[in-house]
Amino acid sequence: MSTHFDWMLLLPELVLTAAGVVILLLEAIAPSLRRSFTALAVLATLGAGYAAYYVTPLHHVVASRAGTFNGLIETSPLTFAFTLVVLLSTVLSLLASQSYLRREGILAGEYHALLLWCAVGLLLMLRATELLTVFLALETLSLCLYCLAAFHRRISISSEAAIKYFLMGAFVSAFALYGIALVYGATGSTRFLGIGRALAAQPFTNVLASLGFLFLVAAFGFKMSIAPFHAWSPDTYQGAPSPFVAFLSVAPKVASALVLYRLLEAVVQGGTAPNSHKWSTAVAFLSVASMLVGNFLALVQRDVKRMLAYSGVAHMGYLLLALVVVDRASLMPVLVYLLAYVLMNAGAFTVVSLLYSRPGEQHLIADLAGWGYRYPLLGGCLAVCMLSLGGIPPTLGFLGKYVVFLNAVGDGLVGLAVIGVLASLVGVFYYLRVVYYLYMKPETRQPEGLLIDVWGRTAAVLAALGTLALGLWPTGLLQWLMQATAVK
Amino acid sequence: METLIFLIFAALAVASSLVVVAHRSPVYATMSLVVTLFSVAVLFVLLGAPFLGALQILIYAGAIVVLFLFVIMLLNLQKASAAAGRRGGQLWVALPGALLFVGMVGLVFWRAGAPALQPLTADLVSLKGLATALFSDYLLPFEIVGLLLLVAVIGATVAARRAPDGEASRLLPREDFVGAGDEPRKEARS
Numbered sequence: 001m002s003t004h005f006d007w008m009l010l011l012p013e014l015v016l017t018a019a020g021v022v023i024l025l026l027e028a029i030a031p032s033l034r035r036s037f038t039a040l041a042v043l044a045t046l047g048a049g050y051a052a053y054y055v056t057p058l059h060h061v062v063a064s065r066a067g068t069f070n071g072l073i074e075t076s077p078l079t080f081a082f083t084l085v086v087l088l089s090t091v092l093s094l095l096a097s098q099s100y101l102r103r104e105g106i107l108a109g110e111y112h113a114l115l116l117w118c119a120v121g122l123l124l125m126l127r128a129t130e131l132l133t134v135f136l137a138l139e140t141l142s143l144c145l146y147c148l149a150a151f152h153r154r155i156s157i158s159s160e161a162a163i164k165y166f167l168m169g170a171f172v173s174a175f176a177l178y179g180i181a182l183v184y185g186a187t188g189s190t191r192f193l194g195i196g197r198a199l200a201a202q203p204f205t206n207v208l209a210s211l212g213f214l215f216l217v218a219a220f221g222f223k224m225s226i227a228p229f230h231a232w233s234p235d236t237y238q239g240a241p242s243p244f245v246a247f248l249s250v251a252p253k254v255a256s257a258l259v260l261y262r263l264l265e266a267v268v269q270g271g272t273a274p275n276s277h278k279w280s281t282a283v284a285f286l287s288v289a290s291m292l293v294g295n296f297l298a299l300v301q302r303d304v305k306r307m308l309a310y311s312g313v314a315h316m317g318y319l320l321l322a323l324v325v326v327d328r329a330s331l332m333p334v335l336v337y338l339l340a341y342v343l344m345n346a347g348a349f350t351v352v353s354l355l356y357s358r359p360g361e362q363h364l365i366a367d368l369a370g371w372g373y374r375y376p377l378l379g380g381c382l383a384v385c386m387l388s389l390g391g392i393p394p395t396l397g398f399l400g401k402y403v404v405f406l407n408a409v410g411d412g413l414v415g416l417a418v419i420g421v422l423a424s425l426v427g428v429f430y431y432l433r434v435v436y437y438l439y440m441k442p443e444t445r446q447p448e449g450l451l452i453d454v455w456g457r458t459a460a461v462l463a464a465l466g467t468l469a470l471g472l473w474p475t476g477l478l479q480w481l482m483q484a485t486a487v488k
Numbered sequence: 489m490e491t492l493i494f495l496i497f498a499a500l501a502v503a504s505s506l507v508v509v510a511h512r513s514p515v516y517a518t519m520s521l522v523v524t525l526f527s528v529a530v531l532f533v534l535l536g537a538p539f540l541g542a543l544q545i546l547i548y549a550g551a552i553v554v555l556f557l558f559v560i561m562l563l564n565l566q567k568a569s570a571a572a573g574r575r576g577g578q579l580w581v582a583l584p585g586a587l588l589f590v591g592m593v594g595l596v597f598w599r600a601g602a603p604a605l606q607p608l609t610a611d612l613v614s615l616k617g618l619a620t621a622l623f624s625d626y627l628l629p630f631e632i633v634g635l636l637l638l639v640a641v642i643g644a645t646v647a648a649r650r651a652p653d654g655e656a657s658r659l660l661p662r663e664d665f666v667g668a669g670d671e672p673r674k675e676a677r678s
Contacts, residue, residue: 017635024642069628110646117639124632136632140639147643162647207596 009075011051012083016120019044020113027109034107038098038455041112042091045119049087052123056080071191073127077484081335082126085254089342090119093247095459096350100243103357103451104152111151115247118144126255131180131190131216134259138176138223141255142169145248149240155360161239168232172222179215182208192262196269216263217282223256226320227289230313234301237309238363242353245305246346246459249312254338257319261334264326284324284416290317291423298430304352304363307430308345311389314427315341321420322404325411331485333403336478340388340400340467347385347463351378354456357449365434370443372435377457381464383435388467390431391424395471403478494534501527518556525549537613 007014023037056075094115101107121141128134146169150162184190186209187198199209218229225233237245267279294314301307319341322333355371355378356363372379388397401424408417470477504523511517525548532541622630 070625072626072628110642113642114639114646117635120635132626133629133632136629136636140632140636143636143639143643147646150647153649211593211596 006069009055009069009073011055012048013120013123015044015048015051016116016123019047020116020120023109023116024113027113031109034109035098035102037107037109037112038094041094041116044116045087045090045094048119048123049084052080052083052087072130072133073124074129075127078331079127079258081481081484082254082258082338083123085335085339085342086119086122086126086251088339089247089251089254089346090115092342092346092350092459092463093243093251095455095462096243096246096346096353097241098455099451099453100241100353100359100456102453103449104154104241104359106152106154111148114144114148114151115244118148118247118251122251122255126258128259129192129262131183131192131195135173135176135180139173141252142173145169145252148244149236149248151244152241152359155239157239157360158241159239161236165232165236165240168222172219172229175215176219179212179219182212182215184212186212192266196266199267200269213263213267213279217260217286220256220260220263221286224253224260224316224319225309225313226286226316227293227313228286230290230293233312234306234309237312238303238305241359242305242349242356242363243456246349246353249308249349250338250342250345253312253316253319254342257323257334257338261323261326261331264323268326280324280326283320284413287317287320287324287416288419290314290320291420292317295423295426299426301430302362302364302366304365304368304434305349307365307434308348308352311427311430312345314423315345315389318401318404318420318424321408321413321416324408324413324416328485329410330407332478332481333400333407335481335485336396336403337400339470339477340396343463343466343470344385344388344395344397347381347460347467348389350456350459350463351382351385354378354452354460355382355447355450357447357451365437366441367445368434369437369441369445370439371445371447372438374443374447375452378452378460379438381460383438384464384467386431386434388471390428392428393471394468396467396474397471399471399474490534494531497527497530497534500524501531514560515557518553518560521556522549522553525553535613539613539615539618 019041023040026033026037026040056077056079094112097111097115098107101111118141121137121139121144124137125134125141128137146162146166149165150159152158180190183195187195189195189198195209222229222232233249237249240248264279264283290313294310294312294317298307298310298314301310315337319334319337322330322337352363355368355375368382372383384395388395391398391401401420405417405420408414408420501524504520504527507520508517508524511520525544529541529544529549532538532544
């Protein structure tokens, strides 16, 4: 029994939680300060990033300081890297939100507070080394997400998005909890390490644990919108506030990917566990299904948000390629891919939220026709993000795909890598269609009621520049991620 | 004797939870939920965890179900409306799915049997053991629950709040909205 609590380790989470509370109090006592909430929240997020840097032992090999919080959270270069990716998506979404909230007349502190608490849930989820902590963090995150999806109360499509997400999410939470119960019943532990050890010690296939893992994979597959569990994402993305979708479509997937990695690692930890290769097959199936379903359904979408939703399914398919053979080496491609996905997808949704003024209606791709010349900056950012999503070379999106496919080939999964490359070729078509409309079609729509502020532009430029710069000069990034993921 | 009690209450729990799902009147469904929760509380007591059993009755069967009843009364839900009750097509999809699921779970338990695990020792299940675990080993999850409750309260107010100004705010004063150019014309509006 440990009674040693090093609260400093929780500094990033504490900073974010406190900032959320402060913003809520300011909303109550000084609502005239609403315009400055974005700045405050962004500052808090940057502060949390610094706090994470401060508490992480970057230069020596420490997985978790044993004894603190009974070893329930991990503080390592690995969690630091994932933390930064989550915080990056939080900053981008916060920057993009201001103009949307003002335009729609729903600017309120609750939005920023809930978004910050989402980030708290995510940080706890990716640092947790134990399933109950993961579940509680997941619930904190999910509650915030449901409320934010319904934040635009006046338009019914937003409520519809939230209801769909909430009903399926609540169902999936029950699945996750049941899965945890079964795994605990089969292995006697809720810790990833303990589960791995118990599974390795059992000479026979443990059916009970397999069923539990199946539920857990389904639950995190839902959060990542992997193919058979993706049905919620197009409707939710379409109806929820666009700048929030910039967060919803990336950040939960980042933390879920790490949890999924830890789950699969626990399964294969024994090495000789007889059903570990079956999990490879299962993940490969999910990956291929996501790539096919995502890409082919994205082809026929006319609404840009739905298109991005289905393309997100495809992207998670590419990401899963790295997790078919789970070892420490698969973390680097996963991280590169997630970073690329955060930048390009959040950038795309930022521009979408700035250029479409009627959130209750469809966001037709055709409406963007010719706007690349009317809005050179935003159009350029959107084009860069689209090219990156398509995996065109000098961008980070290309690099992400490259390392994922390279890792798959290195694991001997040439067939899967070929399917991935072919699927991403299909993807290029619908991403390029957006660029085509932006620059090569005559204008069909006059801008009306748009509010493009400096915050939103900053987010779009940050995302596009990050995508380009890291794609052109990836050496530093790759070296740092290699170090971060190699430390065990 | 213990096995008999277990069988009775386990059967009661399953039967009453079926009623919860199947009954058309929400009030009946809620009342049979009380029976389910009470039966589960009895199972807790049989497992040697009387404190958990008491909590189950106090919080779930007491507070939460009463809340359900309040909501049902306030919303005046007498019966699920006829339109919502039509589930012909849905049934044909749901039934094979449910059977498949039950078969899979049943097969797993039948094949795997009960894993050989040590039962919890009495001092772990006791009130003191529970409190010690909660406030030392599992302090972090306990604190996360605190945040979770805060989020739930704020989230509920956000979700239940009236839309600001109803439809009127759709027609906002648009003086700082962009017309044709990229630049906002005026920045100041509160």
